[in-house]
Amino acid sequence: MSSLNQDQHDARSCRETVHQAPARSYESCGHCFGVSLFGFAIYVEAPSFEVMELLDRCVFPSVPRTDIASSCADLCLRVAQDAHEFRLYRDDCFVASAPRADQLMRDLIDCLDRGFVEGVRNLSAVHAGAVLLGDRALLFPGASHSGKSSLVAELLRQGAVCYSDEYALIDSEGLVHAYPRPLLLRNGGREQTAVLPFELNARVASSPAKVGWILSLQYEAEGSWNIQEVSQGQGLLSLLQNTPHVLADSPHIVGSFRRAAAGARCFEGQRGDWSDAVSRIMQLALAA
Amino acid sequence: MQIERTDSKNLVVNGLPDGSRVIVDSENEKVYALNATAGAAWDACIGQTTLSKVAEDMRRIGDPSITDELAQQAVLELQEKQLVKTSGSFPKASRRAVLAGLGAVALPLVVSMTMGEQRALASEARSNPISDPPTSDGKWCDRPTAHVSHTSGDRF
Numbered sequence: 001m002s003s004l005n006q007d008q009h010d011a012r013s014c015r016e017t018v019h020q021a022p023a024r025s026y027e028s029c030g031h032c033f034g035v036s037l038f039g040f041a042i043y044v045e046a047p048s049f050e051v052m053e054l055l056d057r058c059v060f061p062s063v064p065r066t067d068i069a070s071s072c073a074d075l076c077l078r079v080a081q082d083a084h085e086f087r088l089y090r091d092d093c094f095v096a097s098a099p100r101a102d103q104l105m106r107d108l109i110d111c112l113d114r115g116f117v118e119g120v121r122n123l124s125a126v127h128a129g130a131v132l133l134g135d136r137a138l139l140f141p142g143a144s145h146s147g148k149s150s151l152v153a154e155l156l157r158q159g160a161v162c163y164s165d166e167y168a169l170i171d172s173e174g175l176v177h178a179y180p181r182p183l184l185l186r187n188g189g190r191e192q193t194a195v196l197p198f199e200l201n202a203r204v205a206s207s208p209a210k211v212g213w214i215l216s217l218q219y220e221a222e223g224s225w226n227i228q229e230v231s232q233g234q235g236l237l238s239l240l241q242n243t244p245h246v247l248a249d250s251p252h253i254v255g256s257f258r259r260a261a262a263g264a265r266c267f268e269g270q271r272g273d274w275s276d277a278v279s280r281i282m283q284l285a286l287a288a
Numbered sequence: 289m290q291i292e293r294t295d296s297k298n299l300v301v302n303g304l305p306d307g308s309r310v311i312v313d314s315e316n317e318k319v320y321a322l323n324a325t326a327g328a329a330w331d332a333c334i335g336q337t338t339l340s341k342v343a344e345d346m347r348r349i350g351d352p353s354i355t356d357e358l359a360q361q362a363v364l365e366l367q368e369k370q371l372v373k374t375s376g377s378f379p380k381a382s383r384r385a386v387l388a389g390l391g392a393v394a395l396p397l398v399v400s401m402t403m404g405e406q407r408a409l410a411s412e413a414r415s416n417p418i419s420d421p422p423t424s425d426g427k428w429c430d431r432p433t434a435h436v437s438h439t440s441g442d443r444f
Contacts (some may be wrong), residue, residue, distance in 0.1 A: 113414060117321075127413035144415045166415060185413065233308030233321040237399060240319060240406060244413040247312075247406045254312055258302045274364070 001196045025133065034068025037061050037265045038169070038177070039118045042112070042146035047081035055079065061196060062180045062204045075115035077108060081282060082180060083211035090115065106192060113166060117244050123169045124253045127242045130163035130176055131155045131203050133285040136212025137176040137265075139168050147219050147274055149183050152251035153195065154278040163205050170239075172252075174259025175208035209262040212288065214238060214282070225280045227269030228278055235266030289376035291334045291363055302329075307350065311371070317403035320369060324350065326396040328334060329362035333372050339379075360394035369398045424435050 032045040037060055044059050046052040058216045059077070070076050078089040079101060088095045088104045092109040099106050117125045125150040128141035129148035133155075142148050149165040155161055163169075164179035171177060182194035198206050214235040217227070239257040240247060249251065265288070307324030322330055328350035332342040342409040343359035360379070366372040 005377065110414075117414075125413075127415075139296060144360070145413065161408065204377040231301075231308035231321065231322060231323040231394075231397075233310045233327070234312050234397075236302070236304065236401060237319065237321040241401065241409050242413050244410050245409045246315075246318070248403050251312070251314070252376065254310065258316045262305050 011192055032070075033065040034061050034073065036066055036068065036117070036172065037063055037180070038123055040075070040116055041068050041073045041266055042115075043068050043070040043076045045070070045076070045078040046101075047079060047086075051079050051081070051086070051097070054105060055108065057196070058182060058194060060180050061182065068222045074111070075117045075262065076279060077111055077115075079104060079108070085263055096106045105194065106160055106184075109181060109184065109194075114244075116179075117167065118171075123171055123243055123248070124256045125179070126169040126239050126257075127166070127244060128168045128239075129165050130168035130179075131160035132163060132209055133160050133212065133282075134288075136263075136285075136288070137163060137168070137209045138213045138215065138281065138285060139176070139211060139239075139260075140215040140217055141168075143236050146217070147271075147277075149185050150241055150274045151277060153183055153185055153200055155281065156197055156200040158278060159280060160202065161205045161268065162197040162202050167244075170256050170260050171208065172256050172259075174199075174211065174256055176211055176260070177208045178205045213262045213284065214261060214264045214266045216266075216268045218269070220270045220272060222272070223270045225270075225276055226271045227267045227271075230266050230268050232264060232266055234268065235264055236261040238266070238268070289374060289378065290336050291333055291339065291342060291372055291374050294370055294373050294423040301330075302432075314403075318368075319403070320371065321399045321407065322366075323394055324363050325354070325358065325394050326365055326392055326398050328354070329359060329366055330371065331397060332359075333363070333366070354393055358393060360392070365396045365398050369400055371398070408442050422438045 031047065032043065033056070040061060044055050047057050049214060076091050080089065083095045085099055086101045086104055087097045088107055095105040096104055104220050123175045126139065126141055128139045129151055129152040130137055130139050140148060142149060143234060146268065152162065152165040163176055165183040166181065167179040169177040169179050182196050183193050185191040188190050216238040236257050239261065243253060245253050296313050298313065302310040307327050309322040309327040309330060311320040311322065328346045329342060332345035332347055339360055341357065342363060343354065343356045346354045346359050355381050359405040363372060363374065367374055
């Protein structure tokens, strides 16, 4: 302890005051709760029970709630209300306002995603859909609007276990961990709906897994399934092309991603509609 | 003809089980992904060497069926990406001769990305990247952002 500076000492003291709370006991600190994922502590506060229920659904709903003081959290998400509107704050930074609390949920999830990715230690994120098939993780890294969430949702309906429709979290051994926020599914337009894996009769993965497949798929509306196997080096490159971490600032990610790609079969190509793609992906996985 | 690796002091080479390589060149701010054939050629280009020695080493450490023409194609690929430099001229190899040497061996391939490109891609590696202006230091929301009105009615 003597080697810790004051900030580290204060942070440790804060962590030591974190206790497991009874499940969903908002009354313990008003309309608020804490949640800790991979050591990243989040404090969530709402102006009413109704808004708290919305937040509870969005912020890692499968992870047990804890009591975390806002001063000790790595990320504070607050929704406040006045006579006219609801306001969302990240830490003490105003993010957005809207007439209805549910209209803030997309921004709240953005705050959660980015705060977590920037702040979590010992894990590297890849912007990818990720599911468990058998005992191996399947990753499909890709840009926004490339259909990752739809593919994840359909794979879950087909029996896969959920890691995430947004980020695959990769540890220093190259294992994939779940990022357990709700799936955000589009219904053909810009509108998105938060869906929990259990609503698709699926569950969130509770343990890490080795990567079995990396599929870099481009969506072509009129296209058909056309992929080719590429080297693991190219698979690693696709992880680097889809991570929110800047390589120049975080050179260690190469080692984590190398270990992830080292056990994987890697493919690149195009896909057509998601139903055909899911069928092909399942065939690929079953053939292994 | 002489072949040698370019003189870059900060190359980190990551080997993968399938023989491919990912090379991070922090000095020139580039990342290269070499498939197994290009990776074998890279491994063979130690010190000053010749094309026939490269081909021989590639056969020894890689696939015994690698032809001289395929080795030459791999060196050319590495040269194009400035990973090796050559002096003198190559013997002329036709595309047909290169393809004839393929068999189970893949054509050499080197894919590259600059650190600047990676940084740009990193800022986009999330859903909903358009709605949030990046800050100068690449961080997000370190200062109050403008009011965001919601007219589309995103529902949860």
